[in-house]
Amino acid sequence: MNGYAPSEAARRSGFSLDTLRYYEKIGLLADVDRTAGGQRVFTDDDLGWLVLFRCLRDTGMPIAQMRRYAQLAREGEHTADERRDLLRHHAARVEEQMRLLQRQYDHLREKIRFYERQLGPAPQE
């Protein structure tokens, strides 16, 4: 079970065709296999990478950093420590992001309560 057409890879990864091509163009996704005629054939491995990119992207990692991670992985096993540290560092930022989001969400709910109690449009009007 290996070898997906571009549209299938897009469907499975949730990225658009243009985004898949873009990711390959900028060297985020390693060079994708091609048919004799030059059309892309995505492997399960490619799909695995896309799942990771989605995770990193959704948690706010800039593309430049994802590319760095991908390039380290291509360099081989000796970069494992650096990759782990990169992910740990990112995870710490995500934690901070989650705390901020929770804080601002609480603030938002507080504001909604003012409306629900019909106390008018709340302090800062």
Place this chain on the structure above:
Amino acid sequence: MNGYAPSEAARRSGFSLDTLRYYEKIGLLADVDRTAGGQRVFTDDDLGWLVLFRCLRDTGMPIAQMRRYAQLAREGEHTADERRDLLRHHAARVEEQMRLLQRQYDHLREKIRFYERQLGPAPQE
């Protein structure tokens, strides 16, 4: 305790001077008071709005929507329902965002665990 110089408003709100001017220019922040010479004087009320904008921005609300909210507030009390609904709707999107972030964070931690157990670079290579 009212009337802040631009730099003071920037410091208190955490927005840059340029951003404060930008927010006023696009009609997000209502017209700010001026000295006779034309320099801005921010009120506590302006600061209150800025706190709200920071909350909404940090939770991912697009500027266009913040502007809509601000304009409704300026129209008066009869828009309170619409404002409340706008905030509720936004809160629901924030909840979704928090769930996604948590899910991807868990995924990320899982990946980090692979590195920590020295099992190599994990499934998706």
Place this chain on the structure above:
DNA sequence: CTCCAACCTGGAGCGCACTCCAGGTCAAGC
């Protein structure tokens, strides 16, 4: 063999949210 939907390329364009700039004005301290 023909058709046509899916695919290819390089490069331009877009939407967002600022950010910076030039060239000038204001106002507080000496």
Place this chain on the structure above:
DNA sequence: GCTTGACCTGGAGTGCGCTCCAGGTTGGAG
């Protein structure tokens, strides 16, 4: 009164992450 740093304006520029386009090629179905 002079200096100087903070401030003003309109408008151009930036960075990110795509997204779209024109013009051409491929390849599976019928």
